[in-house]
Amino acid sequence: MLTLEKVQLFAGTKCLLDQGSMTLHPGQKMGVVGRNGVGKSSLFRVLLGQSHFDAGQFRYPAEWRLGYVDQQDDLPDIAALDFVMSGDSEYAHLSAQQQACEQLLSQADISASQRHDAEQRLISLHDNLDRIQAYQVPAKAKQLLMGLGFNESDFTKLAPHFSGGWRVRLKLARALMQPADLLLLDEPTNHLDVEAVAWLEQWLASYSGALLVISHDRHFLDQVVDHILVIDQQSLTTYKGNFAAYERQRAAAIMQQQALADKQKQKMQQLKSFIARFKAKASKAKQAQSRVKALARMDEIAPLQALNPIQFSFTSPDYCPDPMVQFEKLAFSYPDSPPQFVDVSQTLRAGDRIGLVGINGSGKSTFIKLLVGELRPDSGKVLRAKGLKIGYFAQHQIETLEPDDTPIQAMLRRFADLTEQQARDFIGGFGFGQEMAGQTIDCFSGGEKARLCLAFIVYEQPHLIILDEPTNHLDMDSRDALEHALQDFNGALIMVSHDQLLLAGLVDQYWWVHKQQVTLFYGDLDAYLQQRLALLKQQKQHQKQEKLVVQADNSPAAQKNKKEQRQEAAALRQQQQKLTQPLTKQLQKLDQQMTFLTERLADLNQQLADPSLYEDSQKSVDIAALLQQQGSVQRELHEVEVAWLDCQEELEALLESIANQD
Template identity: 50%
Template sequence: MISIQNLSLRAGTKPLLDSANLTIHPGQKIGLVGKNGAGKSTFFKAVLGETTIDSGDIKVPNNWQIGYVEQETKDLSVGMLDYVCFGDSLYFEVMQSLEQAESTQNNQALVKVYDQIEHIQAYEVPLKAKQMLFGLGFNQLDFDKQLSEFSGGWQVRLKLARALMQRSDLLLLDEPTNHLDIEAVTWLELWLKSYQGAILVISHDRNFLDEVVQGIAEIDQQKIQYYSGNFAAFERQRHEQLMQQQSLHDKQKQQMQHLKTFISRFKAKASKAKQAQSRVKALERMEQVAAVQACTDFHFAFSEPKQMPDPMLEIQALDFAYNDKTILDKVNLVVRSGDRIGLVGVNGSGKTTLLKLLVGDLKPVAGKIQLSKGLKIGYFSQHQLETLRPEWSPLQHLLAMEEAPSDQESRDFLGQFGFSNQQALETIENFSGGEKARLALALIRFQEPNLIILDEPTNHLDMETRDALEMAINDFTGGVIIVSHDKQLLNACVDQFWWVHQGQVELYFGSLDEYLQDQMKRVRDENRLLSNTGKNSDKNEVNKKAIRQTNAHIRKQLEQQLKPLKKQLKKMETQLEKSQNRLEEIHLLMENPELYDAQNKERLEPILLEEAQLKKTIEECEEQWLELEEEMEEIRQSQ
């Protein structure tokens, strides 16, 4: 397991974590949440050893491999399949050894390499990589391409695939769904569910967290608080905890006010001086319970349309091609007043192309798009943030719009989207992705559209802004067309789906879940076909005359040495689980405010003593667990 103890981290002079604690057990799947800027990504860097910690410890077992998505790719000339396969470091090492042994024609080295190939089942790695790439939206023709031939978004998918190929014990994922379509997100959920190692994932996607994790670690007020269950369970527990905290704070506030009143009334009277002094000491000793800070939820609304043409637009025999590749072929569609349409289809099928044709960013090769009189489109594109001018402030962006309001009206308007007077005047160069996305939504809202077209609007939004967008869309009476990988947004805001595939755009008669089930069946069928046709081909690439040596005797000796240690380890895990469960029960008892009343002192003392003893026992168990793991690893390496 990984043990984070009393960890303190800073970003420059800003404190992020102060004496934070977290334990990650083998196979445990945890979602890491917290406000933007709380330190989630910095915490990942600390676990990877990429940033300096101020104090505390991060104890990782020596034999644990940590998988993560690389930020940069140095060599774009490498083949995409090799790039993904070499995410498996053992496979990379043995392939390097094989190349060297073959180049030197060293038979003894070849024998050793072939034995390693068999031991790590290297024959299966390319097949697994291809199956993974199918799930992430790639096709057979992509396997012969180099990294440089893929766009930035597809390269992000390849980096994710490379990370998933690692034979890791812990997988660190930071917003893994941002550059995926909804089909690939569904595949990733299924893959992560079957993954045997531990997972720590940062995500603002509620549905994704609910499907994948069994625990939530929240970074709040420079601490890490762990909650069991998925994200929905976390929200329930967090709400109950905040309510209890506020109740205890209110009660303590009354007690403190009572003490202050007594002190002010009697401190000057000699007969009451002693009692007054004791009240002063009691007041000093009282540890104040913080009040729950009011969190102002972000809300906004699209304007009520002034006109509602019906139909809003018509598409007639629309053709579009790019570099002689047909994207859309003889498409005929009608968007009616108040339609709420979700576009679905794998990446590259033409969803974004269709939206760009609707808003006039692209021109059709043939056919036409008839926009009705009075139609006013508000458009949020995948790359909307790149169109903002970093040297401008939010105020300058708004004042540059047609029919711009006055300076003060603009400031008031931006305030509705969470921009203070100071922020409204700052250049957006150093704004977060979420702040830029809010500005883009504000500019769309100002245009007062009657048809809103959104292409992956949630990529940079935190949960608060996602919720606000969902509510604004549901309250909007105009037309809506959405492309999104966020299942919750689509299920909440869309009542019909248009399926873009093979150059056609067709109404899908079914729910989103039914559509995704169909897509996952397609991926499984492709993988089954690939497995049946390629099962033996990869073995043929390796010399069939390889001499394979058996290690059965060595493995038997190793198992005999490890057996007593495994028995101790199992006993330690049982004791640790028992102590942790009891500690959770103790903490539930301690959440009862009545326990701290004077008449319950005799009940409180043994509870506090037991809590201290349990914490000590857990710490000792974790230390012994780590020592046993290290001892077992030393034995394995000696073989």
């Protein structure tokens, strides 16, 4: 297991951890949460051997293999599929040796002894490749790439030729390819669309090793982890359960701590009152002095902080033009590329709250850039209402910040009407206190820079807010503050986000970017994801059927007469029924188990959601028992779901094998 004992960690002169301790057992999946700048990524760097603790002990089994996403920007000049397969280091090493042996054996001028040694070495390599099931590696790599949104045509594309966001996905796929006992992931959902996040949730849920994952995405954490590690006030605290369970435990702890603090405050007031009344009386002096000593020995119980230190609001406009933006027969394409949009017509009305959905590469960010005027259409029109003020946030805007500016200087650079004190007061609501307000931006984390860019938008007081993946790098407090501010904003909103809960809580309609069009999707986000998964499954099945048809047309059986074909078809059906019956029964059994466990989990969630459960401190044992049952049922449900998928794939493979026999 991984253990940290009383560790201390500094970043320069800033103390990130002091006397921090935690334990991660094999197979545990732990989400790491905390505000920007508390040391989450710094902790990961130590675990990966890229830094070190300033004090304390840190250890994990020497035989543990660590999986992580390489942060190097430069990618080797190899195909995407080969790059992902190289993540399995043992496979890559053995494959390289095999290739070297085969090249040596292909030479005509090697000696007999060299040939003999190479042949023996090649036999040994084949045995080792069989031992690690090397034949499965290409299929696994393709599965990872497809799950993260790549197409088959991307497999042979050179890795350096992908754009920034797709490079991040490539490196994530390579990290998942690594056979690891401990997997460390730092904000893995950044740069993913909602479809890829849903796939990643399923993949990590079935991953059998230990996991440490930094994430701000509540839904993702709820689906993946069974423990939460909180970094706060230089300490490490572990909670059992997913993020929803942590929030319930945290709320109960805040209430309990507040009650203790109130009780102590009352006791201290009583002591002070007694001392004030009797310290001057000789008959009571001894008792008063004992009260003074008792008061001095008391360590004041500080209430746990429940309020979000980041609080801001978007000023709602008094008047919004309507319609705000109209697209009329818009067409656009990048140079030397197929058309991105063809004949797109759409209208944005005052008060619309729109989520843009579509797979990566479909054109969501391009559509936004056309809307704000960063790109010009090849034909058609983008008509913006007169006087329309747009607040636009995108990740690339973070890179435009002057690194030597302080937050105050950045505000003054953009808004000439501000005084320095007004700028200081304004950014204070975004978590930039007196100390941070004087630091240069190059010292900030990605989330802190994103908060500053959001501050610019708030000050602009727009009619229309456009956000392209606003929560990338934001911590939980910043994300919550953004959601609350947007909920109260009565202007129009367009948002692209992989955060399912954020989308569901803020938008009321979805525009689907696909097939060179932008159309209204009739349904909520769950319906969209279900449709996307159904389409992907249908496409996969269609490809299989096409393959079977081609194979059947080219086979000798296709030349036989109809009578023979009917006889063979009847025999095939009998054989198919006989061979598939055990798997079919197993699928039915697993379906029943999934139904039972899903209902059981819903019942436990309902019990844990009951506020009265946390009002009585005597029920802490009941809460712990329910959380334990919840975790157990979640794990069992995941196991059954994985078994169902394996069984379904085995059945499909068997059916395909039967169809290919002749």
